[in-house]
Amino acid sequence: MEKIVKGNAFVLGNNVDTDQIIPAEHLVYSLSDPEEKKKYGHFALSSVPISQSGLPNGGIPFITGENYTSEFNILIGGANFGCGSSREHAPFALQVAGVKAIIAESYARIFYRNCVDGGFLLPYETPIKLSEKIKTGDELELNVEMNSLKNITTGEIFSLRSLGDILPIIEAGDIFKYARQSGMLA
Amino acid sequence: MAMTITEKILAKAAGKKNVEPGVNVWLDVDVLMTHDVCGPPTIDIWKREFGGQAKIWDKDKLVIFPDHYIFTKNPQANRNVEILREFANEFGIQNYYDVGTDRYKGVCHIALAEEGFDLPGTVLFGTDSHTCTSGAFGMFSTGVGNTDAAFILGTGKIWEKIPESLKFTFDGELPPYLTAKDLILKVLGEITTDGGTYRALEFDGDAVFSLSMDERMTLTNMAIEAGAMNGIIAADAVTETYVKQRTKKPYEIFHSDQDANYIAKYRFDASKMEPSVAKPHSPDNYDIVRNVKGTKLTKSYIGSCTGGKLSDFVAAAKILFGNKTAVPTFIVPASTLIAQQLEEETISGVSLKQIFENAGCVVAQSSCAACLGGPMDTIGRAVDGETIISTTNRNFPGRMGSKKSAVYLASPLTVAASALTGVITDPRDFL
Numbered sequence: 001m002e003k004i005v006k007g008n009a010f011v012l013g014n015n016v017d018t019d020q021i022i023p024a025e026h027l028v029y030s031l032s033d034p035e036e037k038k039k040y041g042h043f044a045l046s047s048v049p050i051s052q053s054g055l056p057n058g059g060i061p062f063i064t065g066e067n068y069t070s071e072f073n074i075l076i077g078g079a080n081f082g083c084g085s086s087r088e089h090a091p092f093a094l095q096v097a098g099v100k101a102i103i104a105e106s107y108a109r110i111f112y113r114n115c116v117d118g119g120f121l122l123p124y125e126t127p128i129k130l131s132e133k134i135k136t137g138d139e140l141e142l143n144v145e146m147n148s149l150k151n152i153t154t155g156e157i158f159s160l161r162s163l164g165d166i167l168p169i170i171e172a173g174d175i176f177k178y179a180r181q182s183g184m185l186a
Numbered sequence: 187m188a189m190t191i192t193e194k195i196l197a198k199a200a201g202k203k204n205v206e207p208g209v210n211v212w213l214d215v216d217v218l219m220t221h222d223v224c225g226p227p228t229i230d231i232w233k234r235e236f237g238g239q240a241k242i243w244d245k246d247k248l249v250i251f252p253d254h255y256i257f258t259k260n261p262q263a264n265r266n267v268e269i270l271r272e273f274a275n276e277f278g279i280q281n282y283y284d285v286g287t288d289r290y291k292g293v294c295h296i297a298l299a300e301e302g303f304d305l306p307g308t309v310l311f312g313t314d315s316h317t318c319t320s321g322a323f324g325m326f327s328t329g330v331g332n333t334d335a336a337f338i339l340g341t342g343k344i345w346e347k348i349p350e351s352l353k354f355t356f357d358g359e360l361p362p363y364l365t366a367k368d369l370i371l372k373v374l375g376e377i378t379t380d381g382g383t384y385r386a387l388e389f390d391g392d393a394v395f396s397l398s399m400d401e402r403m404t405l406t407n408m409a410i411e412a413g414a415m416n417g418i419i420a421a422d423a424v425t426e427t428y429v430k431q432r433t434k435k436p437y438e439i440f441h442s443d444q445d446a447n448y449i450a451k452y453r454f455d456a457s458k459m460e461p462s463v464a465k466p467h468s469p470d471n472y473d474i475v476r477n478v479k480g481t482k483l484t485k486s487y488i489g490s491c492t493g494g495k496l497s498d499f500v501a502a503a504k505i506l507f508g509n510k511t512a513v514p515t516f517i518v519p520a521s522t523l524i525a526q527q528l529e530e531e532t533i534s535g536v537s538l539k540q541i542f543e544n545a546g547c548v549v550a551q552s553s554c555a556a557c558l559g560g561p562m563d564t565i566g567r568a569v570d571g572e573t574i575i576s577t578t579n580r581n582f583p584g585r586m587g588s589k590k591s592a593v594y595l596a597s598p599l600t601v602a603a604s605a606l607t608g609v610i611t612d613p614r615d616f617l
Contacts, residue, residue, distance in 0.1 A: 015379055015380075017580075017582045019559075019580070019583070019585045020584070023589075024223075024558040024560060024585075025560060025561055025587075027255075028255065028260055028263045028265075028561065031227045032227070032230045032234075047583060047589050048583075080380035080383065083379055083380065084315065086224065086314055086317075087223070088331030088332040107383075108380070108383060108413050109383055110315055110331060113331060117331065117333045117334050117337070118332070165210055165347075174333065175333060175337050175345075176235045176333075176337065179341075184343075185341065
C-alpha cells in the first residue's frame, strides 16, 4: 500500500450514484481483457450531470477525447458517494481511469465494500465539506499513515477519519489476501 | 439480550448466541445469487483466486439467473450469457435458468421467490443491490460486489457489519388507491437516500401484514434506495403459505423482541396517506401526486423487480380496462411466470394481457429491460429528453437510458392513470 498518494483533485457533489460512475449500458465489457477493460476507464463518470462534473464550476469532463485515463486521480465527494447498484464495475472503472483514492463525507455500503474488498481504491471519510475547500485541479497529497490530506495548492491540511476496522484488508491488498494472511484461506 | 429480527438471523448465521450492531462478523451464507452482468466477472475473480483447483463451496446453494441484458443484439451482452452457460455446464450448476429454454425465469429477485429460494430465517447474498427484496420473507438478504461474491463462491462465508435497525410501522387499512409503492416512497422521503446506510429497515404494522408477498417485496426491494443493508418483514401465515407452495426446504421464523433496540421508530397511518411520487432525479425526492398532477409525459412504464409483479399488473389493469393510453406504455412482466399469469388472470372475463393490448400498451418479454437503461436496443429505453412515469425503483440521471430524460417513480395505479391522460394523474380520478 502506498503511504503517500499525490494527485490532482476532481470534485463532485452529493449522491454520486453508480449509474453516474459507469452507466449500465457499458456493463457488458470484460473486466479481465486488458484491451476491453480500458472502456471502463473511458466511460468513468460519464453520466455525471455536466453542471456537477468538476466542481465548483462544473463543466469539466473527467475523461477527455479517446482517453481511458484521467488527469485527475483523487476524487472529492460529498455525502452518500457510490449509492445505487452493487456493480463493482464502478470502483473498477475509477481504478482503470487512474483514480487512487476518494475522500467523501460518506459512502453507500456496497460501493464502500467493493472499494475495500476488491482493493481498487482508498475510500477515506471526513466530516469536513471538502467541496468547499478544494477546487477541481488542486494538487493534493494524501498521507495514509497520518490520515491527513494536504491541499498543496492552498497549503491547507485536513484530518481524515481513520480507516478503522477495514484497515487490515486495505493493508493486505484485498479480501483474498487478507483471508490468506489471517489463515482463513489456504 | 433483546434483539431485532435482523440481529437474530445474523447471530445464527455467525454461530453466535447474540450480536450487537457495529460488530463485524463472519457469516455462513445459505444462498448466493448472481446474474449476467455480475456473474462473469465474479467467475473470473473466483478462478483467478482459487486457480485450476477452484471449487464451489456448495453447488446447490448457487443460483444463477440471466435477466439483465437478454433480448438484445449487443454482442458483449450475449457473450456474458454464454459465459454463464459454459460455467453452468462445466460445473454442473442445477440452479441455472438459461435464456432461450423453458427454464428461463426473468428478473432474479422475483424468480428467487417463485422458485422457493426465499426462506424465512436464512441468509442470502446476491451480486445485485436489489437482493434486499427477499427480506420480505423474514430473511436476511443483501447485495455485494463481484469480489465478495467470488469469496462466497469459494468459501461460503463473508464478513458483514451487524446493522443498526430502523422500524417503520404502518397502522390502519391501506385504501384502494394506494399500494406498497406509495408507502416506500413516503419512507424514502422521510429518511432520504442515505438514511438507511449500513442499517436494517424493518417494516411492520397491520397495513404491512395485510399485504400480499408481491406487495411486501415492493417495500423491501427499495430499502436499498435508502442505502440500507437490508429490508425485512417478519414471516407470517401469508409468507408460510407462499413458501410451502414452492419448496419443502426447512426454514425458521424469527421475530424482533418487544424491547429490541432501534435507533429510530417511525409510525404512519396508512389510511390517511396519499398517492406518492419520487420526482427526478432521486428516489427520495418525495411529493404527493396532487402536487405534480398535469406534468406532461412522453412514456409510461410498468415493470422491474419492484413494479412488474402480478399485483402491479392487476392494479394497473383495473384502471386501463376499457380505456386507451395517451402515451406509449410498456408492460414488462418481471418473470416468465408473471407473463403467463397475465394471460390467465382476468377482469370481467378479459385477460390482463388483452386489457393491456386493447389499451394500446406494448407487452414485452420478461427481463430487467429499461429499468436500468441497458444496451441501446433495449425495449422501452429512455431516449433524449423524455419525461417518463415508471413503477421502477431508481430515477437517477440516465438510469433508464438517456441522461437528458426525467423519470417520476410512482405506483402502478398512478402510472396507469397517467398513461391514460398523458399527464401525471391521481389514480383516484379513475377509481
